[in-house]
Amino acid sequence: GESVGLHLPTLSVQEGDNSIINCAYSNSASDYFIWYKQESGKGPQFIIDIRSNMDKRQGQRVTVLLNKTVKHLSLQIAATQPGDSAVYFCAESRTGGYNKLIFGAGTRLAVHP
Amino acid sequence: NAGVTQTPKFRILKIGQSMTLQCTQDMNHNYMYWYRQDPGMGLKLIYYSVGAGITDKGEVPNGYNVSRSTTEDFPLRLELAAPSQTSVYFCASSYSGSSGTRTHEQFFGPGTRLTVL
Numbered sequence: 001g002e003s004v005g006l007h008l009p010t011l012s013v014q015e016g017d018n019s020i021i022n023c024a025y026s027n028s029a030s031d032y033f034i035w036y037k038q039e040s041g042k043g044p045q046f047i048i049d050i051r052s053n054m055d056k057r058q059g060q061r062v063t064v065l066l067n068k069t070v071k072h073l074s075l076q077i078a079a080t081q082p083g084d085s086a087v088y089f090c091a092e093s094r095t096g097g098y099n100k101l102i103f104g105a106g107t108r109l110a111v112h113p
Numbered sequence: 114n115a116g117v118t119q120t121p122k123f124r125i126l127k128i129g130q131s132m133t134l135q136c137t138q139d140m141n142h143n144y145m146y147w148y149r150q151d152p153g154m155g156l157k158l159i160y161y162s163v164g165a166g167i168t169d170k171g172e173v174p175n176g177y178n179v180s181r182s183t184t185e186d187f188p189l190r191l192e193l194a195a196p197s198q199t200s201v202y203f204c205a206s207s208y209s210g211s212s213g214t215r216t217h218e219q220f221f222g223p224g225t226r227l228t229v230l
Contacts, residue, residue: 044219089155101156102157103155
């Protein structure tokens with residue numbers, strides 16, 4: 001079936017560097033994309049979202065880029081901190097779909113001092 | 114607000130036993146969801162509800178049942194537990210309105226870690 005997936009299962013970065021986490025999606029009907037952060041032993045937590053009519057959206061230290069041509073989504077974290085260490089999931093949703101989310105497998109971000 | 118709460122936090126079941134995972138939210142959300150997360154994997158939707166008395170199947174509903182008698186509560190029932198149901202279970206809720214920019218955001222509980230032996 002259609003799904004959202006990630007290119008890299010693990011990403012290691014140095015503290016202070018920028019991190020980029022990538023995600024590929026396959027369903028052209030999806031019109032809403034969200035990034036979630038999951039710390040060990042906790043439930044996923046919303047980070048940032050983007051609608052399909054946008055290419056870029058910025059939050060606090062995070063930026064999400066959407067390339068609909070190649071069905072690619074990325075999360076950029078500026079000045080990565082130890083507290084950013086977690087598993088990051090991208091998810092897709094569709095208007096009229098009762099906000100149901102299809103999650104990718106996740107990327108683990110490890111921040112080293 | 115407490116948000117989404119789940120009980121129990123941990124549980125070990127023997128094969129064939131049954132149990133109910135409890136989920137409560139105090140945000141007056143109409144939409145609620147149950148997911149399972151297997152080790153190293155993403156979340157899979159088990160069941161969802163768009164309001165009291167209305168439930169529907171997600172991607173992986175076999176072996177589970179749900180009910181939604183109130184807006185706040187959305188329990189998940191496991192009948193005849195099997196080792197394949199060993200997983201972490203997350204309950205979530207979301208707002209059903211169409212205004213605002215984060216209408217698809219789901220709020221997650223802390224999870225229930227279930228082991229079936």
